[in-house]
Amino acid sequence: MNSEPTAGWRRSCPAERREGAFARGPKQVVDVTGRGHPLPERAYLPGPPRRWQQCPGMKSDTYVSSPVRFKNDTQPSDALTPVHRSCAPPRSSTAHAHNPVIPQVRTRTTARTVLRRSESSVEQETVPSAEPRYPQRSSSEAVPGGETRGGLPSLLSDKMLESLKRPVVVTASINLNIVALTGMGLLSRLWCLSYPRAVVFDEVYYGQYISFYMNRVFFLDDSGPPFGHMLLALGGYLGGFDGNFLWNRIGAEYTSDVPVWALRLLPALAGALSVPMGYQIVSELQFSHCTAMGAALLLLIENALVTQSRLMLLESPLIFFNLLAVLSYLKFFNSQKHSPFSPHWWFWLMLTGVACACAVGIKYMGIFTYLLVLGIAAVHAWHLIGDRTLSNVCVLCHLLARVMALLATPVTLYLLFFRVHLALLCRSGPHDQIMSSAFQASLEGGLARITEGQPLEVAFGSQVTLRNVFGKPLPCWLHSHQNTYPMIYENGRGSSHQQQVTCYPFKDVNNWWIIKDPGRHQLEVSSPPRPVRHGDVVQLVHGMSTRLLNTHNVAAPLSPHAQEVSCYVDYNISMPAQNLWRLDIVNRQSDRDTWKTILSAVRFVHLNTSAVLKLSGAHLPDWGFHQLEVVGEKLSRGHHESMAWNVEEHRYGTSQEQRDRELELHAPTHVDVSRNLSFMARFLELQWRMLTLRGEDTEHKYSSTPLDWVTLDTSIAYWLHPRTSAQIHLLGNIVIWASASLATAACVLLFLWYLLRRRRDIRDLPPAHTPACCSSCDVWLRWALAGTLCTGGWALNYLPFFLMEKTLFLYHYLPALTFQLLLLPLLLQHVYDHLCRSRLQRHLFSALVIAWYSAACHVSNMLRPLTYGDRSLSPGELLALRWRDSWDIPIRNS
Numbered sequence: 001m002n003s004e005p006t007a008g009w010r011r012s013c014p015a016e017r018r019e020g021a022f023a024r025g026p027k028q029v030v031d032v033t034g035r036g037h038p039l040p041e042r043a044y045l046p047g048p049p050r051r052w053q054q055c056p057g058m059k060s061d062t063y064v065s066s067p068v069r070f071k072n073d074t075q076p077s078d079a080l081t082p083v084h085r086s087c088a089p090p091r092s093s094t095a096h097a098h099n100p101v102i103p104q105v106r107t108r109t110t111a112r113t114v115l116r117r118s119e120s121s122v123e124q125e126t127v128p129s130a131e132p133r134y135p136q137r138s139s140s141e142a143v144p145g146g147e148t149r150g151g152l153p154s155l156l157s158d159k160m161l162e163s164l165k166r167p168v169v170v171t172a173s174i175n176l177n178i179v180a181l182t183g184m185g186l187l188s189r190l191w192c193l194s195y196p197r198a199v200v201f202d203e204v205y206y207g208q209y210i211s212f213y214m215n216r217v218f219f220l221d222d223s224g225p226p227f228g229h230m231l232l233a234l235g236g237y238l239g240g241f242d243g244n245f246l247w248n249r250i251g252a253e254y255t256s257d258v259p260v261w262a263l264r265l266l267p268a269l270a271g272a273l274s275v276p277m278g279y280q281i282v283s284e285l286q287f288s289h290c291t292a293m294g295a296a297l298l299l300l301i302e303n304a305l306v307t308q309s310r311l312m313l314l315e316s317p318l319i320f321f322n323l324l325a326v327l328s329y330l331k332f333f334n335s336q337k338h339s340p341f342s343p344h345w346w347f348w349l350m351l352t353g354v355a356c357a358c359a360v361g362i363k364y365m366g367i368f369t370y371l372l373v374l375g376i377a378a379v380h381a382w383h384l385i386g387d388r389t390l391s392n393v394c395v396l397c398h399l400l401a402r403v404m405a406l407l408a409t410p411v412t413l414y415l416l417f418f419r420v421h422l423a424l425l426c427r428s429g430p431h432d433q434i435m436s437s438a439f440q441a442s443l444e445g446g447l448a449r450i451t452e453g454q455p456l457e458v459a460f461g462s463q464v465t466l467r468n469v470f471g472k473p474l475p476c477w478l479h480s481h482q483n484t485y486p487m488i489y490e491n492g493r494g495s496s497h498q499q500q501v502t503c504y505p506f507k508d509v510n511n512w513w514i515i516k517d518p519g520r521h522q523l524e525v526s527s528p529p530r531p532v533r534h535g536d537v538v539q540l541v542h543g544m545s546t547r548l549l550n551t552h553n554v555a556a557p558l559s560p561h562a563q564e565v566s567c568y569v570d571y572n573i574s575m576p577a578q579n580l581w582r583l584d585i586v587n588r589q590s591d592r593d594t595w596k597t598i599l600s601a602v603r604f605v606h607l608n609t610s611a612v613l614k615l616s617g618a619h620l621p622d623w624g625f626h627q628l629e630v631v632g633e634k635l636s637r638g639h640h641e642s643m644a645w646n647v648e649e650h651r652y653g654t655s656q657e658q659r660d661r662e663l664e665l666h667a668p669t670h671v672d673v674s675r676n677l678s679f680m681a682r683f684l685e686l687q688w689r690m691l692t693l694r695g696e697d698t699e700h701k702y703s704s705t706p707l708d709w710v711t712l713d714t715s716i717a718y719w720l721h722p723r724t725s726a727q728i729h730l731l732g733n734i735v736i737w738a739s740a741s742l743a744t745a746a747c748v749l750l751f752l753w754y755l756l757r758r759r760r761d762i763r764d765l766p767p768a769h770t771p772a773c774c775s776s777c778d779v780w781l782r783w784a785l786a787g788t789l790c791t792g793g794w795a796l797n798y799l800p801f802f803l804m805e806k807t808l809f810l811y812h813y814l815p816a817l818t819f820q821l822l823l824l825p826l827l828l829q830h831v832y833d834h835l836c837r838s839r840l841q842r843h844l845f846s847a848l849v850i851a852w853y854s855a856a857c858h859v860s861n862m863l864r865p866l867t868y869g870d871r872s873l874s875p876g877e878l879l880a881l882r883w884r885d886s887w888d889i890p891i892r893n894s
Helices: 014-019 151-164 176-190 203-215 227-238 265-284 289-301 303-309 315-336 343-362 366-385 392-424 437-441 658-664 679-692 706-711 734-759 779-803 810-835 839-862 864-868 875-881
Strands: 021-024 027-030 042-046 050-054 062-067 111-117 122-128 462-468 477-484 499-504 512-516 537-542 549-555 563-567 581-585 602-606 612-619 628-633 645-652 716-720 727-730
Touching: 176 265, 176 289, 176 303, 203 227, 227 265, 227 315, 227 343, 227 392, 265 289, 265 303, 265 315, 265 810, 289 303, 289 810, 289 839, 303 315, 303 727, 303 810, 303 864, 315 343, 315 366, 315 779, 315 810, 343 366, 343 392, 366 392, 366 779, 392 679, 437 645, 437 679, 537 549, 602 645, 706 734, 706 779, 706 810, 727 864, 734 779, 734 810, 734 839, 779 810, 810 839, 839 864, 864 875
Parallel strands: 027 062
Antiparallel strands: 021 027, 042 111, 050 062, 111 122, 462 477, 462 512, 462 645, 477 499, 499 563, 499 628, 512 537, 537 581, 549 563, 563 628, 581 602, 602 612, 612 628, 716 727
C-alpha cells in the first residue's frame, strides 16, 4: 500500500504541532508518533499496540489511539494523552518533553504496533522487537496479578542501590538577556551612589525616621506603614549608622560617620532589579523576547526612575514589589496550566501574596496594585469554577489556596510589620502626645516615667488630670485658671462672668482636679479607698482654686448652641451652682465597673441639664489665651471621642488643707501597677492615628496636580551644589512620557474597537485554531490580559489621586508610569503583528520603532547631568535643557 500522505493537509496551530495533530484528506488523524510527520496508512510505533477511537473533544471525524492491554502486559502505556486535553505547551526543553507520546515501557521485551486503517476497520498486529531496548524487570517489581517478589523492603533497597549507581546531575538554564539587563541596571543605579554627600530633598524626613530606629525612639508617620522605613533602617544598620546626625535641612553635608552608600543601597538595588523584572513580565505575557527587551530598555533609561532609585526614598522599593507581585502571579497563572499544586505552583502563588503585602507595607499606594492582582485572580477563579472537567473538591482546593495566599498571607505579614515596628520602637519620643495615655504609658520614659507607680482605680479624693480622648486639633487636658469670662463678648452676647474652663495642650499644675463625693466634705482618700464606679455622681474640684466644675443655661462663648462650662464663683446673685455630674464609663465591661487610670474612657453628664462635657476644638480669643473651648453639649445624638476623657496622671490625696494639698500636687506617688497594652490594642490605635492624622495642608513650591504629571509640566529640584551649577532634578524623559500617554489612549480605543466588532461577530484577532488549544494560541485572550494588566495598573495607580486632598508631587506618578512603560512595547508588537498587512508596512514600522528608541536614548543621555548631578553645566547648557517654561531649572551666573 502506498505510504505517502494524500492531498488535503491543513495547517495546524502551534499547540497541535507540539502534540503532533494534523488533518489528512477528508478525515482528521492524530500523529501518535509525536515527530510532526504525517502518519502513513501503515506505520510501526514503539510501545504497546493501540486502537483507534474517536476523541470526544474533537470533531466527529477525528480519532486518537488508545492503549491495548495484552495478556502479559502489566501496565499499558498512557503516555499518549488525548489531544483535546493536552494543548498546553511542553514543560521541558528535553527531547522527551517535546515528544509526549514516547511510551514509558519498563519490560525487557518490546513490541512495535502495526496500524492499518481502512474506511471500515482498523487492524492491529504485534511485531516482536529484534533487540531489547529497556532494562529487565527486577525480581522485586510488580508482576501480573499484583504480587511482588521480595516484599517492600527489598524493593526500596533495590531502588536505593540503583539510584546510587547513577550520578547526581544538576542542570540549570541561564537567560543571558536577564543577566545583561541586571548588570546594566546595577551599573545605572549604583554608579557613584554616595554622590552627592548631602541631604537630598525628602531624605531629610526619611533620615529622621532612620535615626529614630537606630535609637529605638517611637515616631508616627502618616504617609504609610512602617515596612519601607524599616528597609531603609536596615541599610543604615548594615552600614554601621548610629543615628547621630542632625537632619535639619535639605543640602546639609553628611558627616564622615554617615554611611551614605549603605543608606541608599536598598532603593538602588530595588530600582536595578526592576529592569529584568519588566523583561520577565512581558515574556510571561507570551510576547516576543524583542518586545520584552524593549520594555526593559525603557525601565533602564527612564531618567525619573533612575533619579528616584539612587536616593534614600521609598518609590523605588514600592515599584519593585508592585512588579514582583505582577510577575509572581503571571508565573503562577502559567504554571496552573501544567502542574497545579506542585511546589513550583505553590511558590509563585505564595510569593504573590508576600509581594502584595510588602507593597502595601511600604506605602498605602501599594494597595492599588494589590487590588489589581486580586481583581485578575478573581476573574481567573470565576472561570476555574466553571471548568466542568474539575471535580468539586479540586475547585474547592483551588479557591482555598488562593484565599490563603492572596488574603490571609498579606494580612498576617502586614500585622507582622507592625509587630516588629512596635518591638523596635520601645522608647518615648516626640510623637507621643498624638497617642492615647495608655499607649504613651506603654513606652519607656515620657509618660511612663511620670505615671510609674500610679494607683489603678480612681477613688473619691483622688487627684487626677483629665485628657481628652479625641486629641484634635491638639492633645489637651481639662484646665482652669483664675481668669473669668468677659461680661460681654465681641458679638454683644453676655456671659456668666464665671471662672474660665478650657482645654490646655501643655502640662500644667492647673490641669489637676479632685474627685469629690457630693455627700462629704473631705478632699482626701479615705482608708480603705472608696473606688468610683460607673453611674456614680461626683463633683470635680479644681485643685489650685478649689472651685467646682459647673455648667448652666448660658451660651458658650464660641458655640452658641452649647452651654458654657465654668468653675462656679458665688456672686450672691440668683444663679445657683449646678455642679453635679454623673460618671459614664464608655468602654465598661459591666455596669459596676470601676473607674481606672488611663484605661477607662469616661463621659461627664450634667445632672441638671443632661449636657455632656465636650471639647469643641475652637480656639478662644485673646481673653482666653487662645486655649481650646470646652462646652456642655446639649443636643447629643450619639457618642463622639470629643466627649470622652481619661485619667492620665493620678495620685491619692492625703491632705485636707489647701496649702498642703498644693504641695502634694507636685509630689509623685509610688504604687506599682502594670498597665501594659496588648499588641492588637496598640496596633489598632496606631493604625487609626495613621489613617486619620492630617498634616498641615500647605502649598509646596514643587507641588503639582495629577494633570501636570501626564504632560510632564512639572519638575522637582532635588539638590543644588552650593558652589557650582551641578544639580539633580526629578525630570522625566519627555519622549517616553508623551509616547506612553499616547499608547495608553490608543490601547483603550483599540480595545473598545475590538469589543464592538466582536459584538458584531467580526473577529479581527485570530482565536485558537481548535477549542482544545491553550490560551497562548488565542491572540485575543493574550491581548485582553496584557491590556487589562497594564492599562488597569496605570489607571488604579493614577486616577485615585484626583480624589486625594493632600500635597502631591511628581514622584507619586512613577508607579503608574511603570505600567505604561510595560504597555508601550506590547502595543508596538501588536501593531506590527496584526495591523501591518504587507511586508513593506512592517519594514517601515520597524524602522520607525528603531528611530523612536534612538530618540528616547538620546534624550535620556541629554538629561543625564540633571539625573546624576555629577557635572557642572554652563548657563547656556542649562538654558538649553529648559524645554518647558514650567521646569524650574535655576541658572547661576558665573
